Amino acid sequence: xxxxxxxxxxxxxxYLAHVxxxxxxxxxxxxxxxxxxxxxxxxxxxxxxxPDPCVLNWEGVICTNSRVTSLKLNGMGISGSQFGDLAxxxxxxxxxxxxxxxxxxxxxxxxxxxxxLTVLMLIGCSFFGPIPTTIxxxxxxxxxxxxxxxxxxxxxxxxxxxxxxSWLDLSDNQLNGPIPVNPGMDSLGNARxxxxxxxxxxxxxxxxxxxxxxxxxxxxxxxxxxxxNIPPDIGNVKSLEVVRLDRNLLNGEVPEILNSLGxxxxxxxxxxxxxxxxPNLTGMPVLSxxxxxxxxxxxxxxxxxxxxxxxxxxxxxxxxxxxxxxPVNFFSLPHLEKVVLSNNKLSGTLDIGSxxxxxxxxxxxxxSITNVSTKAYxxxxxxxxNPVCPGGESSxxxxxxxxxxxxxxxxxxxxxxxxxxxxxxxxxxxxxHPYTGNLWFFSSSxxxxxxxxxxxxxxxxxxxxxxxxxxxxxxxxxxxxxxxSHIQYQLQIFPSGKESFNRxxxxxxxxxxxxxxxxxxSFGPFLFIENSYCCFSDGVTGAKKSSNxxxxxxxxxxxxxxxxxxxxxxxxxxQRRSAKRESDKNNPFLLWDSYKGNGAVPQLxxxxxxSFEELRNITNNFxxxxxxxxxxxxxxxxxxxxxxxxVAIKRAQQGSMQGAAEFRTEIELLSRIHHxxxxxxxxxxxEQGEQMLVYEFIHNGTLGESLSGKSGIKLGWSxxxxxxLDAARGLLYLHELANPPIIxxxxxxxxxxxxxxxxxxVADFGLSKLLGDTGKxxxxxxxxxxxxxx
Ligand SMILES: *[C@@H]1O[C@H](CO)[C@@H](O)[C@H](O)[C@H]1NC(C)=O
Ligand SMILES: *[C@@H]1O[C@H](CO)[C@@H](O)[C@H](O)[C@H]1NC(C)=O
Ligand SMILES: *[C@@H]1O[C@H](CO)[C@@H](O)[C@H](O)[C@H]1NC(C)=O
Ligand SMILES: *[C@@H]1O[C@H](CO)[C@@H](O)[C@H](O)[C@H]1NC(C)=O
Numbered sequence: 191x192x193x194x195x196x197x198x199x200x201x202x203x204x205y206l207a208h209v210x211x212x213x214x215x216x217x218x219x220x221x222x223x224x225x226x227x228x229x230x231x232x233x234x235x236x237x238x239x240x241p242d243p244c245v246l247n248w249e250g251v252i253c254t255n256s257r258v259t260s261l262k263l264n265g266m267g268i269s270g271s272q273f274g275d276l277a278x279x280x281x282x283x284x285x286x287x288x289x290x291x292x293x294x295x296x297x298x299x300x301x302x303x304x305x306x307l308t309v310l311m312l313i314g315c316s317f318f319g320p321i322p323t324t325i326x327x328x329x330x331x332x333x334x335x336x337x338x339x340x341x342x343x344x345x346x347x348x349x350x351x352x353x354x355x356s357w358l359d360l361s362d363n364q365l366n367g368p369i370p371v372n373p374g375m376d377s378l379g380n381a382r383x384x385x386x387x388x389x390x391x392x393x394x395x396x397x398x399x400x401x402x403x404x405x406x407x408x409x410x411x412x413x414x415x416x417x418x419n420i421p422p423d424i425g426n427v428k429s430l431e432v433v434r435l436d437r438n439l440l441n442g443e444v445p446e447i448l449n450s451l452g453x454x455x456x457x458x459x460x461x462x463x464x465x466x467x468x469p470n471l472t473g474m475p476v477l478s479x480x481x482x483x484x485x486x487x488x489x490x491x492x493x494x495x496x497x498x499x500x501x502x503x504x505x506x507x508x509x510x511x512x513x514x515x516x517p518v519n520f521f522s523l524p525h526l527e528k529v530v531l532s533n534n535k536l537s538g539t540l541d542i543g544s545x546x547x548x549x550x551x552x553x554x555x556x557x558s559i560t561n562v563s564t565k566a567y568x569x570x571x572x573x574x575x576n577p578v579c580p581g582g583e584s585s586x587x588x589x590x591x592x593x594x595x596x597x598x599x600x601x602x603x604x605x606x607x608x609x610x611x612x613x614x615x616x617x618x619x620x621x622x623h624p625y626t627g628n629l630w631f632f633s634s635s636x637x638x639x640x641x642x643x644x645x646x647x648x649x650x651x652x653x654x655x656x657x658x659x660x661x662x663x664x665x666x667x668x669x670x671x672x673x674x675s676h677i678q679y680q681l682q683i684f685p686s687g688k689e690s691f692n693r694x695x696x697x698x699x700x701x702x703x704x705x706x707x708x709x710x711x712s713f714g715p716f717l718f719i720e721n722s723y724c725c726f727s728d729g730v731t732g733a734k735k736s737s738n739x740x741x742x743x744x745x746x747x748x749x750x751x752x753x754x755x756x757x758x759x760x761x762x763x764x765q766r767r768s769a770k771r772e773s774d775k776n777n778p779f780l781l782w783d784s785y786k787g788n789g790a791v792p793q794l795x796x797x798x799x800x801s802f803e804e805l806r807n808i809t810n811n812f813x814x815x816x817x818x819x820x821x822x823x824x825x826x827x828x829x830x831x832x833x834x835x836x837v838a839i840k841r842a843q844q845g846s847m848q849g850a851a852e853f854r855t856e857i858e859l860l861s862r863i864h865h866x867x868x869x870x871x872x873x874x875x876x877e878q879g880e881q882m883l884v885y886e887f888i889h890n891g892t893l894g895e896s897l898s899g900k901s902g903i904k905l906g907w908s909x910x911x912x913x914x915l916d917a918a919r920g921l922l923y924l925h926e927l928a929n930p931p932i933i934x935x936x937x938x939x940x941x942x943x944x945x946x947x948x949x950x951x952v953a954d955f956g957l958s959k960l961l962g963d964t965g966k967x968x969x970x971x972x973x974x975x976x977x978x979x980x
Contacts, residue, residue, distance in 0.1 A: 216244040218862045218929040220258040223278040224251070231270035233292070234263075235693045241864030249693045256927075257281035264311075264700025265289040265625075265720045266693050273317075277303040283330075286701050288313035289627075289720040296320070302327035313359075313704050314338045314719045321360075326351040335359035335704060337385070337717055345370050345391075350377040359385035361410070361632070362717070368393035369411075379403045383715065385632060387412045387434065388674065394418030395435075402426045408715060410434040410632050412458060413674050420464075422447050429453060432633045432714050436460040436481065437674060444469040452476070456633045456714065458675065460484055460506065468510060471495045478525070478635040481675065483508035489535070496520050504637045509533040521545040521552075521569070527638040532556050539563055540573070549641060553593040562589065612724070616684035617663040623690040623725040624682035625699055629666070631677045633714030639669040639677070647711055648679070655708040659695060662686030681718070690725040797861035798873035800884055805829065805839055805875050812841065828887060836887040837872055847881050857883070863928060867920030869943060869953040888953070889946040893917075894939035909948055916950035917942050924952065 224243055228234055235249035244253035252260035258279050269292025276285070277300035285307060287293055294316040302324025308331060318340040325334075326348025334352075337359045344367040345360065352358075355378050369375060369391060375384070376398035384406060391414040400406075400423040407429050416438040424430070425447030433451075436458040443466030444459065456479040457471070464485040471477060472495045483506050491514040496505070503525045512534040518541045520526075526547065532555040539561035540554065548568045555574040562578055572593035573579050579590035609621030616622060629648075636644055645666055652664045663686075666679040683699060685691050691699070702708075703718035710716075808829035809816040819826040824843035830836050842848070848856065853876065860871040860883065875882040893913060895901035905913065917937075924932040934941075934952065941954045 215256055215865065215923065215927050216242050216253065217257050217281075219278050220253075220281075221862070221864075223275050224248070224258070226275040227270075230272050230274055231268050231293075233267045233269060235266060241870070250697050252284075254281070259306075260284040262286045262697040262701050263290065264697045264704075265723055266697065266726075267722050268293055271295045273298050273301070277301060280304065281306055283307060284309045284701075286311040286697070286704075287315060288335075288704055289700055289718075289722075290315050291722070293317065297322050297325075299324045301325065304328060306330055308354075309333045309705065310335070311701070311704055312336050312339065313717060316340060318342065320344070321346055321365075323348045325349060328352065329354070331355055333357040333705065335385075335717075336363065338362040338719060341365055343367070345374075347374040350374045352378065353380065355381050357381075357383045357385075359383065359715075360389065361385045361387040363389055365389040365391060367391065369396055369399060369416075371396040371398040375399060376401050376404075379405065381406060382429075383408045385410045385715065386414065387632060387676075389414050391416060395421055395440075397421035397423040400424045400427050405429050407431045407453075408632070411438065413437040416440060418442065420445055420448070420459075424448060425450050427451070432456040434458040434633060436462065438462055440464060443467070446470070449473040455479065455501075455635055457481070458633070460508075460675070468493055468507075468512075472498055474499065476501050478502055479504045479633070479637070481506040482510055483530070485510060487511050489513050492516055492520075492536075497523070500524060502526055503635060504528045506530040506637070507534070512536055514538065516540065518543045521547070521550070526550055527636060527641060529553065540578075542569060542571070545569060549638065551593060551638065551640075555592065613689065614682065614684075616682075617665050618684070620662060620684070622662070622685050622688070623723075624665075624684045625691055625696055625720070625723055626680065626682050627718055627720035629679045629681050629703075629716045629718055630672075631679075631713055631716040634677050635712045635714075637671065637677075639671070644712055645669070645679075648713060651708065651710045652681075652683075652703075655702055656683070656699065659698060660686045660688065660691075661699075688727060690727045691723070692727045696723055696726065797857060797871050798884075800873050800875045800882070802875055802877040802880055804831075805882060805884070808832075809839060835872070838885045838887045840883045840885065842881040853881050859932070863924070863932075865920060865923040865927075866949065867916045867951055868923060869951045885953075888943035888951060890944040890948065892940045893942040893944060893950065896944060897939055903944070903948075905948075913942070913944070913948070913950040917952055920950070920952035 221243060224238070228238055237246070238248045240246045243251045243258065244256055250261060250263045250266070251258055259281050260283060261279070262284060264286050265288070268287070268290040272295045276282070277298070280303060282304050283306050285304070286309070288311045291314065296319035297317060299322045301322060305327065307328050310328070310331060310333070313335050314337070316339065317336070320343030321336065321341055323346045325346060329352065331352050332354050333356065335357070338361070341360070341363040343365065345365055347370040349358070349370070350373045358378070358381055366389070375381070376396070382405060385408065387410050391411065394417055395411070400421060404427050406427050409430060410432065412434040414437070416435070418440065419442035420435060420440060422445035424445065428451060430451050431453050433454060433456070437460070440462040441464060444464055449470050450473055452473055452475060454474045455476050457474070457477060458481045460481045460483040462485055464487065466488060468482065468487045468490050470493065471480065477499050478501045480502070487510050489511045492512055497517050497520050500523065502523050504527060508530050512531065514536065515538040516531070516536060521542045522545050527549050529550070529552045532553050534557050536554065537558040537560065540559050541563045546568050551570040553572050554576065555572050557576050559573055559576040559578050562573065570593065571589040572591065573589045574583065574592050579585060579587060581590065583591050604615060604619035606615060606619055606621070609615050612623070613621040614624050616624065648666050649664045653661065656664070662684040665682040665684070667682075668680040670678050672678060685695075700718065700720065706715055806812060808831060809827040812827055816827045816829060817825050818828045818838065824841045827839045827841065828836065829839055857871070857874050864870055869888065870886055871883060872886055873884040875884070890896070890903060891901045896903040896905050921934060921937065924934060936954065937952070941952065943951045943953050945951065
């Protein structure tokens with residue numbers, strides 16, 4: 191009698207707690223997608239283990255309201271040959287897989303299902319094949335970079351559907367075909383950045399690209415195969431700041447209207463076949479970098495804008511048919527640093543006046559200059575191959591030697607000079623493992639690599655962009671200009687207060703760098719391509735602890751009054767590290783296919799495959815001494831896995847086996863259930879005509895046994911209340927948070943198990959029914975117990 195009163199009271203509490211409790215566990219579809227990734231990609235973070243990505247903070251994963259909204263996995267050394275089942279992360283907003291050179295494969299069309307994506311970064315991986323048309327369905331995107339992969343084929347016109355897009359970077363691939371417009375890129379009215387450097391795009395530049403609704407600031411199509419004119423429509427886009435059309439096959443005259451683009455700072459038109467007059471740039475007051483080398487302009491005197499552009503730092507006009515003399519006041523432009531006018535027909539006397547700009551380098555080699563009149567000996571000047579240097583380099587005259595690039599040496603003031611064991615000395619004199627890589631700039635407002643002030647600005651700007659992260663210092667070094675006029679630097683980022691960064695920090699650093707939400711004076715946008723990081727700090731805290739205390743052992747016996755029973759066992763420690771992919775043996779996907787032959791791969795969320803052999807060994811050939819219960823379904827055995835974990839094995843007997851499809855469904859269902867108040871599935875065996883489910887083993891048996899005094903455990907009232915709340919939480923999870931929802935239908939004291947700390951766990955889903963299952967509404971095992979109508 192007493193027993194029934196107690197159970198009644200527990201029921202009331204269960205009901206109340208059910209109403210109150212609020213929990214936030216990972217959505218099961220998201221969990222499935224991440225688990226599928228785990229089985230197809232290598233080198234995912236070691237803490238991608240345990241039952242819940244959102245609650246356990248898997249590295250690189252961020253959740254909002256139990257949905258995965260951000261996956262930032264830059265630079266983790268991940269490899270895999272498929273894009274993975276990412277498309278089911280339908281709430282994803284940020285996806286960054288950059289700098290994982292081991293990631294290959296094509297982008298599947300299903301990427302179009304990530305409807306909430308705002309940032310897509312796949313920089314510096316090894317993806318190949320065409321960019322899927324479905325990319326046009328990602329309507330929320332504001333930033334895409336697929337830079338530095340091996341994408342081929344056309345730019346899909348559907349990209350024009352991305353009306354919110356601001357940053358579009360497809361540079362450094364092998365894309366070909368025309369620039370798509372109408373439909374296409376002309377409808378990207380919010381785009382600020384078109385970065386298409388280093389591809390094989392062909393055809394002419396469509397005038398629609400510069401329609402009156404465009405707000406572009408950076409247009410970079412350098413190093414492609416574009417032909418035809420620069421369309422005069424470019425004059426519509428007054429916002430333009432950086433224009434790179436160099437290294438194509440453009441011809442025709444440069445449209446005069448270019449001169450009306452007053453915001454341009456960097457203009458690259460070099461290495462084309464442009465004709466006519468050297469363009470008039472007088473209308474560009476902030477222009478600092480000009481390169482129009484190697485075009486076929488008409489012969490002309492030095493244009494007047496040479497002396498009027500007060501912001502000019504860099505003028506590169508190699509091989510542009512300039513004739514006559516350079517006006518003396520050109521050399522006193524206040525910011526001038528680098529002038530390359532080699533291979534022209536400049537003649538007469540070179541008068542540099544009294545400029546004593548020590549930062550100025552002037553290359554006038556291969557011209558027709560006959561005389562020099564200067565007192566400005568501080569300028570670095572080369573007149574090699576001019577009549578004024580008849581003896582060439584051997585003449586010993588300083589300005590008759592070839593121009594050498596400036597360089598600088600930075601001395602640190604550390605007392606240490608080197609560090610032991612691969613560590614690197616930081617600018618602040620500590621030894622650690624920096625995160626390193628190359629910064630590859632699409633454009634810059636200077637070319638003088640010898641000027642350390644740019645370099646300092648770069649370091650300071652990056653350091654402040656990393657504010658809030660444990661970054662001690664930033665070092666940029668080894669500047670160089672590549673064959674396509676892109677400046678590169680080597681970058682080192684040093685950790686502060688420790689020897690190395692953890693994966694999360696590397697992912698964030700990479701994301702910040704490539705997202706470029708910060709300003710870099712004098713530098714244009716860039717790509718960050720890392721050198722793979724040597725030494726992630728092992729961020730998995732507490733993993734060791736669990737191996738001592740974790741193995742929670744218990745007993746569980748079913749079979750009291752009712753028909754069905756079950757016993758379930760426990761193992762409570764999450765197997766974080768020991769789960770060290772026990773090779774293919776633990777790949778149920780492979781095995782399943784070979785059994786089923788119909789390709790229906792089960793979506794297993796952490797459940798392991800066990801061989802019949804293994805389970806037979808640990809139960810002493812399913813001996814009676816290991817049997818801890820029996821019922822209509824079959825018997826339940828206790829066993830200890832080689833890892834030390836104790837499990838309860840539920841073995842179906844002949845006659846109560848399910849069809850393969852039903853068995854798969856049941857495993858899929860059970861393996862989704864992860865909650866501390868619900869008994870969880872450890873794995874299964876489906877081999878040699880056997881169907882077995884392996885559960886965690888629960889030490890203290892059923893609640894029924896404790897209440898009846900049978901187990902020797904005395905439950906005080908506060909313990910009973912806790913048991914009721916625990917059970918309620920478990921049920922709440924099953925009813926409301928599991929997807930699909932599960933109605934237990936047979937909750938009773940014998941289906942509530944107690945672990946060694948008297949935490950209650952709901953057990954026996956042998957009678958579970960899926961909610962919302964259209965059609966027949968299946969029952970996962972033999973139908974027995976309390977039916978509820980739903
Ligand atoms: C996207 O663009 C293509 C062609 O530009 C068009 O046919 C298609 O209907 C658009 N799709 C959506 C979903 O708007
Ligand atoms: C260059 O353009 C400016 C206007 O920006 C104009 O005043 C000047 O006359 C032009 N020079 C030549 C040589 O056409
Ligand atoms: C101009 O062309 C020559 C010969 O192809 C090349 O060596 C030089 O680098 C080019 N100059 C520029 C500034 O691109
Ligand atoms: C990585 O470091 C950050 C601090 O920068 C810390 O918040 C985070 O917990 C660490 N991650 C792991 C898995 O230890």
